[in-house]
Amino acid sequence: MSHQTGIKANNELLQFFGKCRDGKVRVFKVSIENEELILAEHKNSKGTWEQDFDLCVPRMVQEKQPCYLLYRLDTKTGSNFDWVLISWSPEDSPVRQKMLYASTKATLKQEFGSSQITEELFGTSKEDVTLQGFKNHRITSKAPAPLTFREEELMELKRNESTSTEGVDARQQTLQSVAFPVSVGAKNAIVHFADGKYNYLRLRIDLEKEEIHLDDTNTITVPQLPKQVPTDAARYHIFNFKHTHEGDFMESFVFIYSMPGYNCSIKERMLYSSCKAPLLNVIENGLNVAIAKKLEIDSGDELTEEFLLEELHPKKNLHRPQFEKPKGPPNRGAKRITRPVQGDQ
Known part of the structure; x- marks a missing residue:
């Protein structure tokens, strides 16, 4: 569940929302001041979105001060450009500020237009909001979420149960x-x-x-x-x-x-x-x-x-080693196939 603060964009920011979609603005910064979302600064595009990223984004964020950045990509969905919403929330910023920005993000997305925000990036350090940090985020966001330790144990237990064999007279009881x-x-x-x-x-x-x-x-x-x-x-x-x-x-x-x-x-x-x-x-x-x-x-x-x-929210690990079944004893020879002995007719 999410919670919203009721903080809205002021008139200047709302007007800017209508002007920034012409393909000239590359990125703009939104801050919260006097219980309003305000336009803090913006920069126009000079090259491709990849060329502009490190020239703009890391320089627009400050230590101990959360903010939002909306960064325009060069791709389009329909007739509209695709935008990335960057939520900057450094670890050393006050807890109240972190909660305030986290609770207001849904309002910003709604007023700008959620359909035009195709990706989101969350940053707590300058490395997170670099071009390489954004590319790393894209890779990890596509990776499947890892299992927790308890989930791994349960999966391994089920796997062992499914491969186990039982005799004819075996009995299995489960508590209903x-x-x-x-x-x-x-x-x-x-x-x-x-x-x-x-x-x-x-x-x-x-x-x-x-x-x-x-x-x-x-x-x-x-x-x-x-x-x-x-x-x-x-x-x-x-x-x-x-x-x-x-x-x-x-x-x-x-x-x-x-x-x-x-x-x-x-x-x-x-x-x-x-x-x-x-x-x-x-x-x-x-x-x-x-x-x-x-x-x-x-x-x-x-x-x-x-x-x-x-x-x-388990952390994703792209280089997580796969479970390997332990090797059996050496020189044990080929597996023997056993068949039931047929009784005399």
Whole structure:
């Protein structure tokens, strides 16, 4: 989900939007001043878009001061030029400024014309907003998102299961999902959470009544999140993680299933594990609350801001080594084909 500040472009900037599409303007800078989007400066084209990039863009950004740049390419979509929206948000700029620019970007795109912005670039250092940095961004944006460590483990486990063989008499048992009823109070709390009345809630299973109840609600920060995870009992948690990613302010609902190892009874571990999927079905389909990420943790210490960011927005690695199956023992000879022995007729 995204949030907007209500800051709009002033009249001068709106008029410039209409004039800058004639093919003469190469790039212009937009800043926020006095709760308005204003035109800070602009430069005309001198060569091709690649020749002009390093001559214009790095010189228009400043340290500790976020801004937007709209850069015109030489290509067209229909009769309109293609534009790149560059969101400049250096690491050393004030947090309030970062959030303000991230929350206003959607308004800028709408007022300029989202259909004409064909690419976006987010920069925190001068290297990010060079021609080479933009080309690197194009390469990584086309690469598939990598799997997280947990997802890799699950994929490898499924791969091994699919290739395993079983005897004729083998038996395989799986624990079916258990749909315990969710109390009215818990459902109401989830709806109130989605409406923004608080940013955290915790659910528990009443093992005797076999029902899911509300355990706690609160408004907390990310550093306070680990303290909400019990060390001696399993729980379900939903947290509204507010953060910025590539210049966008985002609110992501994260579902967390915490199970503190063997500090819980076998019955508790089995019930929480088997009730998770039906509970998520109630939350997402029954109450229409969109969950951005589902996590499983052993300890609250895992819930750092870096961990949540990596789970929601995993970094892309173009040179990630592929999994290689270990080689078998040397000189083991060719594989033998075994066939069942036919009984006497």
